[in-house]
Amino acid sequence: MMSKDTIQAAKQKAISTVYELLADKPEQEQLLLSMLVNKLGDPDYKLAAKSTHLLSRLVDKHPNMKAVVVAEVERLLYRPNIAKRAQYYGVCFLNQLMLSEEESELAIKLIRLYFSFFKAFVKRGEVDSKMMSGLLSGVNRAYPYAKGEEKFISEQMDTLYKIVHLVNFNTSLQALMLLYQVMDSSQNVSDRYYVALYKKMIDPALCTSARQAMFLNLLFKSIKKDVADRRVKAFIKRLLQICPFQSPQFTCAALVLLGEVIKIQPHAILTQHKSMGFDDNEDDDEEEHFTDLPAPDEDVVLMKQEEPKDVKPVIPSSWIHKSIGQGHSMFYNPSVRNPLHCRAEQECMWELEKLAAHFHPSVALFAQTLLKGEPITYGGDPLHDFTTIRFLERFVYKNPKQQQNIPENSGILSKTKTKRRDPLTGARKFAVNSKSFLEKDESEIPVEEKFFH
Structure with missing residues (x-):
């Protein structure tokens, strides 16, 4: 009751x-x-x-x-x-x-x-x-x-x-x-x-979603499983395109993901101009070539001479169908629904060049590493390590607690449940508003700490 x-x-x-x-x-x-x-x-x-x-x-x-x-x-x-x-x-x-x-x-x-x-x-x-x-x-x-x-x-x-x-x-x-x-x-x-x-x-909700790690994990597994190279390049191209609209931590995580993809497929990211479909033997002078349009009267005369008498005028249709091999469809088209047909393999990954000049130092470093063709070595969690709250925590720097000297045979260490962090090394052990940090040479400062320096 x-x-x-x-x-x-x-x-x-x-x-x-x-x-x-x-x-x-x-x-x-x-x-x-x-x-x-x-x-x-x-x-x-x-x-x-x-x-x-x-x-x-x-x-x-x-x-x-x-x-x-x-x-x-x-x-x-x-x-x-x-x-x-x-x-x-x-x-x-x-x-x-x-x-x-x-x-x-x-x-x-x-x-x-x-x-x-x-x-x-x-x-x-x-x-x-x-x-x-x-x-x-x-x-x-x-x-x-x-x-x-x-x-x-x-x-x-x-x-x-x-x-x-x-x-x-x-x-x-x-x-x-x-x-x-x-x-x-x-x-x-x-x-x-x-x-x-x-x-x-390209869902706008990706920016504010709390499951960005799950999305990137699913994306990586899907790219890894894919056997179509041009579809892999289409996914990489779109991932680089959405990075400027995302937070720095998402961009860092995306670049780390691309670094893992490169280890599996070294030719997945194209950065050379040959990938854009241009020929090296093509005339590359900067002179513009002009051709004159026919005069209005001449145009009318030519049309009258060439038009057969027994042919009815063709009424243009309201629907325009484009074949894959015509016109600009041979180049990259980001609006295509199927990534197999967007022709991302015809385009170079110029978005990496823009990310290499990003305002966030870690984003720029990761992008420059990919441009050099080198793997990204990062063992942390970018979605957590490059957040704003971690950035602001450096301003409330506190010295790490000193471990007490406990005898080895006391058995206390085996019973403790808390994990102590390893002591900070290099420039990280100095507060960002201290004189010692300011006196450090720039070469000794990690990339993510140069802003404070």
């Missing part, structure tokens, strides 16, 4: 007691589990979130209860008049389950559960929602352990591609990750997938 009390503190105490009894006592297990799962639909969101947390602790403590708990949550999700928020909390609990290779049957059951809700939300037109993101996250987590479900998921491909173009950036990224997993397992990454990923690169 206390679990249905109107006082929040009483209900929280009640579900905590239910969890303790369920985790430690085997009596009335089904009744206690039903009570705890039922609280996922509590009107108070704090209580529903706590129920999700307690269920996660329960399956961590008793891994053999996963199937029983999943079955009970499934019954809750399929209730006739269940609230959408209760379904969302139930899906959030399910997509956080830690699976193993021995639990393939459970993974298959979860995938079929996710796709049943997936179809229902698509049918109702509710695709751009938190629920859809939770379902896609669950499928991504369960798919590697679901053996034999490739055919079932392949049947849902058309729906997944539709979702990519309708939902927000983060949800579409999860859909693309699922598509890549499915096609990678079958060793056949389709052109349709690359077209969708190529279009997603």
Whole structure:
């Protein structure tokens, strides 16, 4: 009765007691589990979130209860008049389950559960929602352990591609990750997938997304898997084109990604003028050549002489169809949807020249390294190391704490949970507003510290 009390503190105490009894006592297990799962639909969101947390602790403590708990949550999700928020909390609990290779049957059951809700939300037109993101996250987590479900998921491909173009950036990224997993397992990454990923690169939401690392990781795996060289060059070209509109940390991460691509495909980045389709033997003088247009009267006379009498005048069509081999279509076209046909191999990567003169010193250094054809050696996380907050932290410099001399046989070091950083070396051990830092020679200052110097 206390679990249905109107006082929040009483209900929280009640579900905590239910969890303790369920985790430690085997009596009335089904009744206690039903009570705890039922609280996922509590009107108070704090209580529903706590129920999700307690269920996660329960399956961590008793891994053999996963199937029983999943079955009970499934019954809750399929209730006739269940609230959408209760379904969302139930899906959030399910997509956080830690699976193993021995639990393939459970993974298959979860995938079929996710796709049943997936179809229902698509049918109702509710695709751009938190629920859809939770379902896609669950499928991504369960798919590697679901053996034999490739055919079932392949049947849902058309729906997944539709979702990519309708939902927000983060949800579409999860859909693309699922598509890549499915096609990678079958060793056949389709052109349709690359077209969708190529279009997603110019999504304006990429600038503010919190999943830029996931996007770059997916992009790298897709480029690495691609066997078409001209499509790889198209992706590299577009990545360099969006860098000036992104933050410096994203640009640094993109250049590090390109450095890894060069290790695999050394000729992926073209910087020579020959790649633009120009011939070295072509006349390269700077003189302009002019030809006179015919006089108006002469033009009319020529047209009258050449026009046959029995030919009807041709009415130009409102539709203009261009063949691939005509006119300027032989050159790079950034507006083409399919990266295979944008002819990026006809263009040099002149964007690297502009990035080599970037205001951010690390961006300029990475771009200059790529222009020299050398690999980028960087062991940190560019998306974290080159953020504004890390830049401002140098102004609140504090001396590192000195480690206390502790005897080796005391055993205290083995029990400590905190990790101490290695002492700073070189110019980094001086505060940027100190005299010692100013007296350092410029050659001793790291590239990212030259601005302060």
